[in-house]
Amino acid sequence: MSEHQTEQDGARTQLTEYLARNGMKQTRQREAILESFLGVSGHITSENLYEYVRAQYPDIGAATVYRALKLFCDAGLAHALHFQDGVTLYEHEGHHHDHLICVGCGEIVEFECDDIEDFQLRIARDHGYRLTKHRHHLYGYCAKCQSSGTDRK
Amino acid sequence: MSEHQTEQDGARTQLTEYLARNGMKQTRQREAILESFLGVSGHITSENLYEYVRAQYPDIGAATVYRALKLFCDAGLAHALHFQDGVTLYEHEGHHHDHLICVGCGEIVEFECDDIEDFQLRIARDHGYRLTKHRHHLYGYCAKCQSSGTDRK
DNA sequence: TTGATATTGATAATCGTTCTCAACTAGCGT
């Protein structure tokens, strides 16, 4: 039994418990969508996940996928991100990190910086704020896109 | 002649030069919209600025305001921000800063942190990226919203 | 098995923003 396997089982259990705790139902659709979501690594849109889901379960509707992903966030299984205005990307919930995005090819690099996290808390405290979340995105050109000079801008 | 006055004149000149340099035309509408924009301090949506503009110039259309604000960004007079997905806020272009947003009352606090800026550059460099911009938003509850406990969430 | 309640899928609606396009100018050369 791989680490990956236990992680997925953990997620399934987590959803089941969340549903029970909130008087919600465990449906075929939610199980299928969770399965697809867990099978994806990285960042994905609802629309894109819908494609994957539909490949195996053609009867599941798009609205259900949108709803499920939001549910997964509420249940602590997923995390929503907004790199470009207008599209939501989801990733597996895990240890906190922020992102570096290549505006050339779309590559996404994850990073962690405790120092920055500390400064954020200090800034919030200095202004009397209690932080609930933050959004820290760095945009630029990756090494590859810099060398293949044929880029926009 | 106040500092404020010269700042506004500077902006007007900047737009005029940008337009000339790019074979674009200086129109009544653009002048009027710039006037309204300069009269606003802080952060404002296109839609909201359109209200102001319309009060003085009822014939100017919404599309023109949307276009003008985008133009002002290109000309280096304005800066676009996305605190909530789906709405664009504009502010006067000035020295760089980031934002602390109260999710209770919507208050926006501006902050600067050279240390964070430095870490950002280091992170980018470590990954071979050349940064073009970043988005750093801290969300939380301001002091006032924390005490008046009657808040959402 | 039943029945109350939650969920689903198709589709309409949302909403800030952009696009379309015919009418209208700014601004150059004359």
Place this chain on the structure above:
DNA sequence: ACGCTAGTTGAGAACGATTATCAATATCAA
């Protein structure tokens, strides 16, 4: 001043990811 031409405008349609609606259907505790 005049005229040309390319850029600009305003109204309204179109967009696009997401959400709301709602009748049909599935879940699950009793």
